[in-house]
Amino acid sequence: MTETLQTARPTNIDAVTARHLLVGRDAPFEPDKGVAAIEALAAAGDADALCTLATLRAAGAWTSHSWPEAMDLLQQAAELGSVDARSQLGLLSPDRTLADRVRAGDLRDEGRWRELRHSINLEEWVRPRPPVQVCQVPRIWIAEEFARPELCEWLVSRGRDRFKPALMRDATTGVASALDSRTCSDFVFDVVDGAIVMLLLRIKISNATSIPVPHMEPPQIFHYAVGEEIKPHHDFLFDGETGYGPDGSYTGDRLATFLMYLNDGYEGGALEFPFAEYRYKGRTGDAIFFTSQREKKPDPKSLHGAEPITRGEKFILSQWIHDRPFTA
16 A cells, blocks of 8 residues: 555545546535545555555546556556456456456456556557548548447446436536537546546547547547437537636647447447548447548538438447647
């Protein structure tokens, strides 16, 4: 344990409440209080608190930043029974035989969590295959087999029963509302929901797009049921004059959109770019990304939409990326 964990004082806050305090969900936004509770619970051997603390260490969120310590904490959490920590180690490990045995519930060897943790090479994990550009106007790239199906399944499971009607935000007024042009639902990740896996996935997206992680909005999953769609639209927000964000001073805009398919087997739902006469429908784990700006100005030819689902359901991870560090 770290010195911080050793000196943390006991608390009567449980791990779930502490996590809510970190992000202000169903509780006041009191991250300092939440971190103190998580550290105290982790020092007392609470597996779920250790798993959460691993995420905070990896993110450097309200605590020191250390990937080695984060992975050690994740291993400790797995050894103490955290289902979340165990699933993350299985997803991150390149040893598919060992990971599959863990997924199947073969837990007889307690040293397996240490073995899984030490099989993980983080630098290799975040290194994507070179994307392939498929269109110049608008600029579009394909990154097939960007993620394994097990990871996609894990992401969908994080949002199960938590999807809400998707809203469109007006950058000028700051008001988000439901529109007939977007009939899907979404789930937005916070740092706790995304855990270590999402932190690494965003680094991998950064490496594929060559745009830094701090430029990214919170990631989200869109869910499309039968008949649901999003009609052709642009992703850029800034009107060129009116700032937005918490204090109204943010003047950045979306530079690129990265979409990763989390499932396949449905009918309909293709992504269409009318100006390019280009359509794309990825398989599980495939990704596509495109720019919304050209020469530092909104690109009207980046117009795109998702066709209605005619059978089954579609889940897709969306990561909007700005032209500067995102603070709105």
